[in-house]
Amino acid sequence: MEEQLKCLHCGFEYKVTTDPKKGLHERVCPKCKSNSVRRLPEKKE
Amino acid sequence: MAEEELRIGVFVCDCGLNIAGSVDTEEVRLSAEKLPDVTVSVRNRYTCADPGQAEIKRYIKEYNLNRVVVASCTPRLHESTFRKCVEDAGLNPYLLEMTSIREHCSWVHLYDRESATKKAKDIVKIAVARARLLQPQHEMEIPVTDAALVIGGGVAGIQAALDLADAGHQVYLVEEKPSIGGIMAELDKTFPTMDCSICVLGPKMMDVGRHPRINLMDYSTVESVSGYVGNFKVRIRRKARYVDETVCNVCGKCAEVCPVVLPDEFQQGFSSRKAAYIAFPQAVPSAFLIDMEHCLGNKPVACAKCMDACEKKCIDLHAQDRITEVEVGAIIVATGMDVYDPAQLDEYGYTLFENVITSMEFERLICGGGPTEGHLVRPSDHKTPKRIGFIQCVGSRTENRGNPYCSNVCCMNTVKDSLLIKEHDPEAEIVVFYMDIRAFGKGFEDLLRRSRDAGVRYIRGLPGEIREDPVTKNLLVKVENTTTSRIEQYDLDMVVLSVGMEPKASLKKLMSVLNLSQTSDGFLMEAHPKLRPVDAPTPGIFYAGCVEAPKDIKDSVTQAGAAAARSSILLNSAVLKGEAIKAIVDLEKCNSCGVCARVCPYGAMKVDIKAKSGAQVVAAACAGCGTCAAECRFDAITMQHFSDAQVLAQIEAALENDPEQKIITFLCNWCSYAAGDLAGVSRMQFPPNNRFIRTMCSGRVDESFILRAFEKGAPVVLLSGCHLGDCHYISANHWTMRRADKLWNKLEKLGIRPERLQLEWISAAEGARFAQIMRELEEMRQKVTVDEMAYGRKVIAEQRRKAEKEPEVEDELTDAAKV
Numbered sequence: 001m002e003e004q005l006k007c008l009h010c011g012f013e014y015k016v017t018t019d020p021k022k023g024l025h026e027r028v029c030p031k032c033k034s035n036s037v038r039r040l041p042e043k044k045e
Numbered sequence: 046m047a048e049e050e051l052r053i054g055v056f057v058c059d060c061g062l063n064i065a066g067s068v069d070t071e072e073v074r075l076s077a078e079k080l081p082d083v084t085v086s087v088r089n090r091y092t093c094a095d096p097g098q099a100e101i102k103r104y105i106k107e108y109n110l111n112r113v114v115v116a117s118c119t120p121r122l123h124e125s126t127f128r129k130c131v132e133d134a135g136l137n138p139y140l141l142e143m144t145s146i147r148e149h150c151s152w153v154h155l156y157d158r159e160s161a162t163k164k165a166k167d168i169v170k171i172a173v174a175r176a177r178l179l180q181p182q183h184e185m186e187i188p189v190t191d192a193a194l195v196i197g198g199g200v201a202g203i204q205a206a207l208d209l210a211d212a213g214h215q216v217y218l219v220e221e222k223p224s225i226g227g228i229m230a231e232l233d234k235t236f237p238t239m240d241c242s243i244c245v246l247g248p249k250m251m252d253v254g255r256h257p258r259i260n261l262m263d264y265s266t267v268e269s270v271s272g273y274v275g276n277f278k279v280r281i282r283r284k285a286r287y288v289d290e291t292v293c294n295v296c297g298k299c300a301e302v303c304p305v306v307l308p309d310e311f312q313q314g315f316s317s318r319k320a321a322y323i324a325f326p327q328a329v330p331s332a333f334l335i336d337m338e339h340c341l342g343n344k345p346v347a348c349a350k351c352m353d354a355c356e357k358k359c360i361d362l363h364a365q366d367r368i369t370e371v372e373v374g375a376i377i378v379a380t381g382m383d384v385y386d387p388a389q390l391d392e393y394g395y396t397l398f399e400n401v402i403t404s405m406e407f408e409r410l411i412c413g414g415g416p417t418e419g420h421l422v423r424p425s426d427h428k429t430p431k432r433i434g435f436i437q438c439v440g441s442r443t444e445n446r447g448n449p450y451c452s453n454v455c456c457m458n459t460v461k462d463s464l465l466i467k468e469h470d471p472e473a474e475i476v477v478f479y480m481d482i483r484a485f486g487k488g489f490e491d492l493l494r495r496s497r498d499a500g501v502r503y504i505r506g507l508p509g510e511i512r513e514d515p516v517t518k519n520l521l522v523k524v525e526n527t528t529t530s531r532i533e534q535y536d537l538d539m540v541v542l543s544v545g546m547e548p549k550a551s552l553k554k555l556m557s558v559l560n561l562s563q564t565s566d567g568f569l570m571e572a573h574p575k576l577r578p579v580d581a582p583t584p585g586i587f588y589a590g591c592v593e594a595p596k597d598i599k600d601s602v603t604q605a606g607a608a609a610a611r612s613s614i615l616l617n618s619a620v621l622k623g624e625a626i627k628a629i630v631d632l633e634k635c636n637s638c639g640v641c642a643r644v645c646p647y648g649a650m651k652v653d654i655k656a657k658s659g660a661q662v663v664a665a666a667c668a669g670c671g672t673c674a675a676e677c678r679f680d681a682i683t684m685q686h687f688s689d690a691q692v693l694a695q696i697e698a699a700l701e702n703d704p705e706q707k708i709i710t711f712l713c714n715w716c717s718y719a720a721g722d723l724a725g726v727s728r729m730q731f732p733p734n735n736r737f738i739r740t741m742c743s744g745r746v747d748e749s750f751i752l753r754a755f756e757k758g759a760p761v762v763l764l765s766g767c768h769l770g771d772c773h774y775i776s777a778n779h780w781t782m783r784r785a786d787k788l789w790n791k792l793e794k795l796g797i798r799p800e801r802l803q804l805e806w807i808s809a810a811e812g813a814r815f816a817q818i819m820r821e822l823e824e825m826r827q828k829v830t831v832d833e834m835a836y837g838r839k840v841i842a843e844q845r846r847k848a849e850k851e852p853e854v855e856d857e858l859t860d861a862a863k864v
Contacts, residue, residue: 008789008800009821022565024779026769026806036803038789 004042009034051082053176054110055169056101057146058092058117064151069162073116073146076166080173084108092117098130105134112140112176116169119145119722120739121714137181139625139686144172148725149737153816160733167699167707167736174698178691185623187665189275190374191616194219196267196555199227201590201601201608202379203249208609209377210258214616217371218253219262219281221551224328225250227381231311231405233412233419235598236461237488243327243414250329262369263290263330270558273665274585275374275621285364287343288321290332292359295323297333299351299360305339309416313406315424316416321351321360326414335362375585375612378569379605380555382591385440385447385544393436393542398513399425400520400539404435404458407541411465421469423539425518430473430538433466434522435459436508437479441545450566452545453595456483459543460493463501475501476535478508478524486597504533511540546595559586560648562775568594570775579608582775583647584666587611626669626686626741632659634681641673641682644744646775670774671745675784687740689747696754699736704758705834708735708822711750713743713778716767716809723812724819731819734826735763742766744777748788751802755792756841760829761801761822768806778806795844797837801829 001020006013007029014030027037055077059065070088078086085108089097092115104110113136115127120143128138146165154161191214195206198220206218218225229235230250232242253259268280288299305320320340323333341347343362352360384405387395395401400423402410413419423430437455440447456479463475482503484493497503508524522535548567556563560583562570569592572580579587589605590596596604615621628641628650637657641650649666650673652659660673660681674682680689700707712718718739724731740746743766754762764785772778782804789799803822807815
C-alpha cells in the first residue's frame with residue numbers, strides 16, 4: 001500500500017510503500033530524522 | 046461524606062548547589078506558599094538525606110498534612126524513598142507528588158537563573174495542582190499457587206521442569222506428542238562435543254518420568270488458560286492413547302499383530318511403524334499407543350488383533366480423551382520450533398530427486414538407532430555415497446521463499462555432519478556450499494578447523510540449481526564460487542539441504558490461548574529483548590528454547606534454567622504485590638463497545654459485547670499503561686493515579702500565565718522522561734520554555750489533553766514516548782502513533798496547523814537528542830503567531846462546549862474501533 005507522508009517538522013513530503021500485514025513501523029523523516037511524520041489523508045477525487 | 050480539607054506540604058530541595066546554584070529556591074518556596082491548599086512550604090538543603098526526611102515526617106505530623114509535594118531530583122531516582130518516608134509518617138504513599146527541579150530545570154538552565162527560577166515555580170505549581178487531586182492507592186496482594194505448567198517436552202521443557210521440580214515446586218509438563226524428547230531425541234550427535242544425543246537426553250527424560258513432583262501429561266494439549274499471574278487455571282486435553290501406559294510393559298506384541306503399516310515419523314519416513322506403536326525405543330512414558338486415525342477402526346471395532354495379543358490386557362479401543370484442569374502460578378512455554386520444508390524450492394529438487402535429503406533426514410540416516418543402523422546409504426540405491434554436498438541456509442536468510450533470519454544452528458550442524466561422514470568413511474568427498482559460516486560459540490571454531498583439516502571443502506556460493514542424472518540418480522550441482530569468481534560444477538551422489546528453523550505451525554493457537562505476541566520473525570516476543578529475555582510480556586509466563594528464537598541445545602538448556610529460576614522467584618512468593626496504577630471502569634458510562642479490550646496489550650480488559658454487561662478489568666493483569674482510558678470514547682475508564690482530572694489540572698496550571706511562551710511536553714515515564722533526566726545529568730542546555738507532564742506511557746495521553754493544551758493557549762505540544770518496539774507496555778505506543786495521526790487530521794479540519802503537535806520517540810539513552818528536540822521546539826514556538834493561538838483557543842473551546850451540550854460521540858470512530 002502506498003502512503004503519502006509529510007514531515008511536520010521540516011515539511012518534507014515523500015511516499016512509502018507499506019505492508020499492512022507487517023504492522024506499524026516507526027516513521028522517520030529521511031531529511032530531518034523527526035518522528036513527526038504525518039500520513040496524509042487520501043485526496044478525494 | 047464531607048470532603049477532606051486539603052493540607053499540602055511543599056518541600057523544595059536545594060540539593061546543595063545542584064539546584065540552588067541556578068534556581069532561587071527561596072523564591073520557589075515563597076511562591077509555593079501562595080498556591081491553593083498549601084499549608085506549609087519548606088526549603089531543605091538535602092531533602093533525601095535523613096534530616097530532610099525527618100523534617101518531612103515532622104511537618105506531616107505538626108501540620109496534619111494530607112498531601113506532600115517534593116520538588117527536588119527526578120522521581121525516577123527518589124520517588125520510592127519519599128513514598129516510604131510519607132508512609133512512615135502515616136500517609137498513603139500515593140499521596141506524595143514528586144517533581145524534578147534538578148534534571149529538568151537547574152541542570153539544563155545553568156546560566157539563566159531568572160528563567161530557571163520562573164520555570165521551577167511553574168513546576169511546583171503543576172505538582173501542587175496534581176497533588177490536590179491525588180487519592181490514596183493500594184497495591185493489590187495476589188496469592189500465588191505454588192505449581193508451574195511447562196508446555197513442551199523437548200530439551201528446554203525437560204530442563205525447566207526438572208529445575209522447578211528439584212526446587213520443590215509441583216510441575217505439570219504437557220507434551221503434545223506421545224513421548225517427551227522433542228527434536229533433540231531425533232539427532233544423532235550434538236555439536237561441538239559430538240556427544241550421542243539420546244545418550245545425553247535419555248537420562249533426563251527418565252528423570253522426568255519418575256520425578257515425584259512432575260506430573261507428565263504426554264499426548265496432551267493446552268485447551269484454554271484463564272486467570273493471571275500467580276493464579277492461572279489451565280484446561281488440558283489428554284488424548285486417548287488406547288493403551289494404559291501405567292500397565293503396558295512394552296512387549297510389542299500389539300505391534301507384531303497390527304496389520305496397518307505406516308511411515309515412521311521418528312525415522313523421517315525412512316522406515317515403517319504400525320498403528321500400534323511406540324514413538325521410539327527410549328520414549329518416556331515407555332508405552333505403546335494406538336494411532337486411531339489410521340487404525341482399522343474402533344467404532345465398531347474392526348480388527349482388535351492387538352487386544353487379543355496383549356497379555357497385560359491394557360488396550361481399550363473405546364478410551365476417550367480426558368479433560369484435566371490444573372491451577373498453576375507460572376507457565377513456561379517451551380514448544381520448540383518446526384523445521385523448514387524445502388519442497389517449495391523447485392531448484393533443489395527436494396521430493397523430486399531421491400538423493401536430495403534434509404539435514405533432519407540425514408540425522409536418522411547416520412544414527413546408530415536409525416533405519417540403516419548407522420550405515421550411511423543414499424535413498425535411491427542404498428549404496429554408500431562417496432561424494433556428498435551440503436547446501437547451507439536453505440529457508441534461512443532469504444526474503445523471498447523461506448525466512449529472513451539466520452537459523453543459528455545449521456552451520457555448526459553441517460560441520461558436525463561432515464565430521465560424522467568422515468568418521469564413517471575417511472575417503473568420502475564432502476563439499477559444503479555456504480554464504481557465511483557462523484562459528485561463533487565456544488568450541489565451534491575448533492570443530493570447523495577439524496572439519497577443514499579432515500578434507501571437507503567449503504565453497505563460498507550457493508547453487509542455483511540441482512539436476513539429476515536419470516540413470517545414475519547422481520546429482521549435478523552448478524555453483525558460482527564467489528571466492529574465485531568461477532562457475533564450478535560438481536557431480537555428487539547425495540545432497541543434504543541444511544534446512545533452517547521456523548516458528549511452529551501450532552504456535553498461533555497457543556499464542557491466542559496465552560495472549561502472547563510474536564516478533565516480526567514469527568517467534569514469541571519477550572518482555573524486553575535485553576533485560577527480560579525469558580519473560581513474556583504477560584506477567585507469569587516465561588519462555589524456554591526455540592519458541593523464542595532459533596537456538597542450539599546449550600542455549601536452550603541455559604534459557605530453560607533461566608525460565609525456571611524466574612518462575613521459581615514468582616512461586617516462592619506467598620503473595621505478589623500488584624500494581625496500584627490501574628484502570629477502573631465506570632459501568633454506568635461504559636457501553637461495552639470493546640475498544641478497551643482491543644487496545645489493551647495485556648488482555649486485561651474483558652468485554653462481552655453481546656451481553657452489553659460492561660468492561661471488566663482483570664486487575665492482576667493490568668499494567669497501568671492507560672491506553673484503554675485514552676481510547677475510551679465514553680470516558681468510562683479512569684486510570685488511578687493518572688486520572689484525566691489530574692493531567693488536565695497539570696495542563697491548566699502550566700498554562701495559567703503566559704501560555705504563549707510555553708511548550709507542553711508529554712513524557713512517558715520509561716523512555717522520554719528518562720531521556721530528559723539524562724540530558725540533565727549531562728548538563729545539556731536548552732531553552733526553559735517547556736513544561737513537562739509525565740505519564741506512565743505515551744499511550745495514556747488522551748486526545749482531550751492535547752486539545753486542552755491548545756485551548757489554554759499552548760503554541761506547541763510535544764507528544765513523546767519510547768521508540769516503537771521498545772514500549773514498556775509491549776505495543777501501547779502504537780496507539781499513541783495512531784492517535785497522533787487522527788489528531789493531525791482533526792487539527793487540520795479545525796483550521797489549526799497540524800505542525801503545532803509534534804511527535805517524537807526518544808529512548809532513555811538519547812539525552813542529546815532530547816535537548817536538541819527542546820531547542821527545535823523553541824524555534825517552532827517562536828513561529829506560532831498570536832493570531833493563530835487565539836484562533837485555536839476559540840475554535841477548540843467552541844467545539845468542547847458543543848460536545849458538552851451534545852454528548853453524542855464524535856463524528857468518527859477511534860482507530861481502535863475501526864480495527
